[in-house]
Amino acid sequence: MLSGLAWSVPLAIGLLVTGGALAGADLPALAWLLRAAAPAVVAIAGVAVPILRWRTWRYEIREHEIDLLHGALRVRRTLIPMTRVQHVESERTVLSDLFDLRAVTVHTAAGEHKVPALTEGEAAAMRDRIALLAREPDVV
């Protein structure tokens, strides 16, 4: 949600400013349209979509695979065999510390997958479980 706000709020401010400038330039209709669009942008891109995205995040750590399901509009499901996991890390940022949140990233030879917005306990449990299950490295 924060990342959504991060770009939608400046955009909304930009819309308001442009709207103000246009009101001075004898284009009142367009100005009001832009002013009305500003809160809508924040509501949709800053609040609704991130909430939807967060609510649709599912993950399951099984013995042989990691199953990820996420996406607000385009729904993606990804399966990572446990033997392919190279390493796993949990990370925190200043921003995520405000809410006591962690992200866990799973690395494979092909790339990485990030599970965002976990509580500290969840993140630690997930990281340790994957680390334990992926313990036996596969012959690449």
Next chain:
Amino acid sequence: MHVAEVFLATLDNLREMLVGAVVVLIAGGRSPGFGAVLGLIGIAVALVAGYLRWSRTTYWVSGNALHFRTGVLSPDDTSIPIGRIQAIDAIQGPIQRLFGVQALHVQTAGGGSKGEIVLRAVADDEARRLRSVAGLPDPVELDLPEWRLRPGPLLVAALTAPQLGVLLPLVGALAAGGDNLLSNDQGERLLHELPSDAAGIAVLAAVAAGVTLLLSVLGGVVAFAGFTLVRDDDRLRIRRGLLQRRTASLPLARVHAVDVVEGVLRRPFGLASVRIETAGYRKEQAAAQTVLPLVRTRDVQRLLAELMPALALGGGAEPLSRPPARARRRYALPPALAFALPGVVLTLVVPGAWPAIPALALLGTSEGLLRHRAAGWRDDGRHLVIRTRVLARRTLIARVDRLQEHGTSASPLQRRARLADFQAAVGSGRTGRVRHLEVDAARSLFERLRSPAASR
């Protein structure tokens, strides 16, 4: 180590001093005598340092290990147990050829393509002795499965290579250079001498195009001349290059997939090139590399069986499963829009150019329909085949037991139409993706590739 090492080390030193030399030259003003003296001193220092390095670089075999020591002030020691040496690759650069020596890359299982120990100057019989110590057969005497790029195909490969990526910056640089040239007096005089009529400009353009084409063909010839691919037991060895002979060697186990690329210019003639997708090890970059620059598409399976058996499909060429016919407009729309966009821009600038919009859209639509026709997938338990087309047709053949991940995705519109995309990634990071499958087909493929623990 052979004396040639002195010159190799000296060249290295000179290369390192180059930046400093340029700085000194710029700072030291324009007195040519001073510059020449500095240059001579630099060369002398580099020579002495090169000599010192050679005299301090040694290798020897003792206690069942190959030892290597190099460095003047703080020597580095490397030892490899003889039993762990997997291969000794030989490479000849211009200097090595001048002295009739070879650079030996001693390969171990864990190492990258560069070799754990690199002996830069070893005479031929010394190389033979090292190989016999390591219990490795002499590569000359073995009859190994081998593939060579012959001169005729080399020319065809260079002619049909998709060199646009190389050409565009070159054309840009030429244009910028021309700009510079034309902004001064000489340029203006030159401009007066240029032909100003349409025919003259056409001739100039043709000459420029011819020169760029020639350069790109030459580039292709230099890159791929003498291309040889050899399978030595469980390693692949790739040799290429006209001026600098490059050899890369890698274990077959690390080849996770091959990509058969049929370029726009090659496909009509039944030609293709084959790339391998390999997985990275620790620090080494994962890489995709051309292993067969030009082959007949119908020979690909035979060559794979010979050179990379784990990736040969075997059996007849069973047809791929394809996305449904109703997915056609979904394939056609994006390229139609993408192609039409430059037409729209052009029309905004030159209103008379509006016929370009439908013409380009039509072109995009036909590309989209061809994409639909090319798209397909197959899974025979050991291999996953995914074919896509973006101008060139690419067929990814991946080992199922090496897949890094796979998944499905669907947008709301696709969900309404009960369609879904399927994708799978291999160790090099290359992702194969088929768009707009029936959702059930995507799901069953997803399930079949599951539980690798059971299938192994």
